[in-house]
Amino acid sequence: MTTSDTLSTAHLFALPPEIEEFRASARAFAERDVAPLVEEAEHTGTFPLSLFRRAGDQGLLGLQFDMEWGGSEAGLLADMVFREEVSRVCAGIAAGLGIQGQIGTAYLARYGSDEQKARWLRPAIAGELITAWGLTEPDAGSDVRSIRTTVRPDGDGFVLNGRKTFITNGPIAGVVGVVAKQGEDRFAVFMVEASDPGYSVERTLNKLGCRSSQVGELVFDNVRLDESRRISPPEGSTIDAILDVLIRGRVLIAAAALGVAGAAFDLGLQYAKDRRAFGKPIGKFQEISMKFAEADARIAAARLLTYRAAVLCDSTDSVPIRECAQAKLIASETALWVVDQMMRVFGGMGFMAESTIERLYRDVRYFQIVEGTTEIQHRILAKAVGL
Ligand SMILES: Cc1cc2nc3c(=O)[nH]c(=O)nc-3n(C[C@H](O)[C@H](O)[C@H](O)COP(=O)(O)OP(=O)(O)OC[C@H]3O[C@@H](n4cnc5c(N)ncnc54)[C@H](O)[C@@H]3O)c2cc1C
Incomplete structure (x- = not known):
């Protein structure tokens, strides 16, 4: 299918009316709920945690996800509008909230089991659980295939070791999706909870901009995880x-x-x-x-x-x-x-x-x-x- 087949002319030049209507609610959230908090959040470098719950209550954290888990199935187009409107008011806060509706949860939403979604996705969409996504490491950013964090089978579970850096929401997250290597070329994603022994936030990083988003360096020191923490795509790599x-x-x-x-x-x-x-x-x-x-x-x-x-x-x-x-x-x-x-x-x-x-x-x-x-x-x- 070519691009011109897929897109109607209306979609190319204007957003559908329901998405424009949604823009009004996203803008209202940004101006009413976000704007009053920006100055202090930027000044102190602290994300206003109450915003997760407020965004969750207004259905803004699960725009791409199934209704079964509390999402609205409005799609990436709606999420795009939400991100643009919040970023207009504060890019740092948009980054923190944005992780919650995309990279912090999208892999889980796509490949997690029902049990895993009930445990992490539903509360994340409600704004009750803060999520983060840990891929980047001190020695591997663009070159994702060269990450060094490892996970190895041990008894009836796994042991995770390594370090992640520049992780948005890392210092405040209740759960982090961690990308690790299992063997030479095999990758795996494990959900690590903040209370897991061996997991720690080593430091919160001081940044040039987006100061209200909290970005940190995370350490995994012999973190023991059982099979329920592993998220695997049913097929493919x-x-x-x-x-x-x-x-x-x-x-x-x-x-x-x-x-x-x-x-x-x-x-x-x-x-x-x-x-x-x-x-x-x-x-x-x-x-x-x-x-x-x-x-x-x-x-x-x-x-x-x-x-x-x-x-x-x-x-x-x-x-x-x-x-x-x-x-x-x-x-x-x-x-x-x-x-x-x-x-x-x-x-x-x-x-x-x-x-x-x-x-x-x-x-x-x-x-x-x-x-x-x-x-x-x-x-x-x-x-x-x-x-
Ligand atoms: C504020 C902030 C928040 C972030 N949040 C997260 C997060 O939540 N989770 C997460 O996992 N990561 C996060 N990151 C990490 C981000 O994704 C990486 O910084 C980014 O992918 C670049 O990796 P790097 O910093 O290691 O740079 P490097 O990969 O070391 O690149 C350094 C320079 O070399 C260039 N370069 C590298 N490889 C090539 C190539 N093959 N060809 C040409 N040029 C190349 C790059 O473009 C860049 O200019 C965040 C980063 C920042 C700054």
Whole structure:
């Protein structure tokens, strides 16, 4: 099936009305529940934990998941809108909440048994259990196949050893999906609970941006786990199943980047109208107005790519690797460009910690790194065109 077969024209150029309606509730959540907490959360580098429950109560953490487990089956497109709207208000909080609805739970939702879903997915969707996903290690990020965390059979269970780093929600999570190697080339995912002996959060990391998301380094020292903790895809390789989840997650990173780009654009536009120099609003100078013209077009292009990737993810079983990479690459780089341009519009005020654009300038660096760096997206796309 080709791309043009899969997408209706309506989907290409506008979101379905029910998704636009959902945007209103996602925006209301972001403005009413998230916005008042941003300043303190960013200042202290602490995620406002009550938000998990509030988001869960409003059905915002299980948008992609089955109703049987408390989800709404609204799809990745709805989750994309949710991520964009929360990120517009705070990228750090969007990152923490976002883990809960995607990489922290998506593998479990897809491949877990009913018993496993009842134990971790249902409470995660309700916002009662915080989740994290542990793949990256001090010596293995982009090169996921070279991770060193190991799991080995021992008696009637398993023993897990290793270290994970840069793990979002790690310091606050009740359960972490940990990717380990079982033997030379075999991968496995085990659910590790915060109370498991041998598991510890070694440190919470201090970051440039997205400061309200809590990111940490986790240690697994002879953690004993039984079979009930292992999540296995019924067929195919575990590493391919893991990568499928990560690839779809790129759409949500693109959406979050769009949220930051939109926020920066709106702030800059208002400033360009209000700030006067040489007797007129600065927006009347061609050098300033061109920035908005260019940003408007770039954001629209990134938005269309992101919507297309989300629609494809929702409508086909095969993973749209190329379209997800295009969306992630263009949206994350567009956001970086837009925020940089808007910083210039703010002049000296943009450099001051008291201005919101200063936070966006720090936060926007997140998007070119996570779920595959810009260089990794370049590699994927170069391969897709036959190089
Ligand atoms: C704030 C934050 C939150 C995160 N949250 C999580 C999380 O929740 N769970 C998790 O598992 N991980 C998480 N990560 C880790 C993130 O996914 C990795 O940082 C990312 O995949 C890059 O890996 P790395 O940092 O090891 O960089 P490296 O892989 O060491 O890359 C370093 C540089 O080399 C480039 N490079 C590497 N390989 C190639 C190549 N083949 N070709 C060209 N260039 C290449 C990269 O693009 C980059 O520029 C998080 C990271 C951050 C910053």
